[in-house]
Amino acid sequence: MGMIDKMFGLLFGSDRNVVRETVEIFRENTEAGAVRSAGIQRQAMTQFGAEFAVARQGYFDRFVDGLNRLPRPMLALGTLGLFISAMVNPLWFSERMQGIALVPEPMWWLLGVIVSFYFGARHQIKAQKFQREIVGTMAHVPQVLHNIKAIRALRFDSVKAADTGDDARLTMAALLPNDNPALEAWRRAAA
Structure with missing residues (x-):
């Protein structure tokens, strides 16, 4: 019985837990990780709170706040x-x-x-x-x-926008002069 007590004392006794310490080498202690995470989050929130506690009165601060919106x-x-x-x-x-x-x-x-x-x-x-x-x-x-x-x-100002292609009748209609009342009125006024 004394040997088993010494063995358990070695593994779990004297304020040490060899099994727990060995496992924590390979896997994080979840409770300790949560405590660290809460501390980090508390520090971040304190920092953010301190940032917004300062009254923004300068023109640059107002400009940047407006830019963020x-x-x-x-x-x-x-x-x-x-x-x-x-x-x-x-x-x-x-x-x-x-x-x-x-x-x-x-x-x-x-x-x-x-x-x-x-x-x-x-x-x-x-x-x-x-x-x-x-x-x-x-x-x-x-x-x-x-x-x-x-x-x-499709643009009206593109190259060959008014090209008549192989249509001879359309080409002739485009080349032959026709009556232009505005041009005639201008010629009369100029003469």
Whole structure:
């Protein structure tokens, strides 16, 4: 019995627990980790509270506070501006949207992560998926370039916008002078 008492005393006695100390080498003590985490959070909250306890009275502080309030309204107004530009000048809008079609999917994810992180969310993207989607997006480049060329051909000021093609009757109608009352009135006034 004395030997078993000494063995248990060695493992668990004399204010030491060899088993617990050995396990804590490989696995964190959950209770001690929670105490450390609570201490860190308390320090962070104290620091944030001290930052906002100072009255912001200078012009620079007011400017930065106003700047911090801009992203949400700018996102909303920018989106409304895109809708308005699509109605006012569809060709201009279409050209810009064809350019946006070339933005790779991972860059949209990156933009989403940045915007989401700004508003408090966190996202991660895997590197392999990032590369695969870049290759997939780049495969669309010829189609997008063709679409931009077709859109630009619709502009009234593009090269050959008034080309009659192989239509001889239309070519002759364009070349032969016809009556122009405004030009005749101008000639009479000049003479």
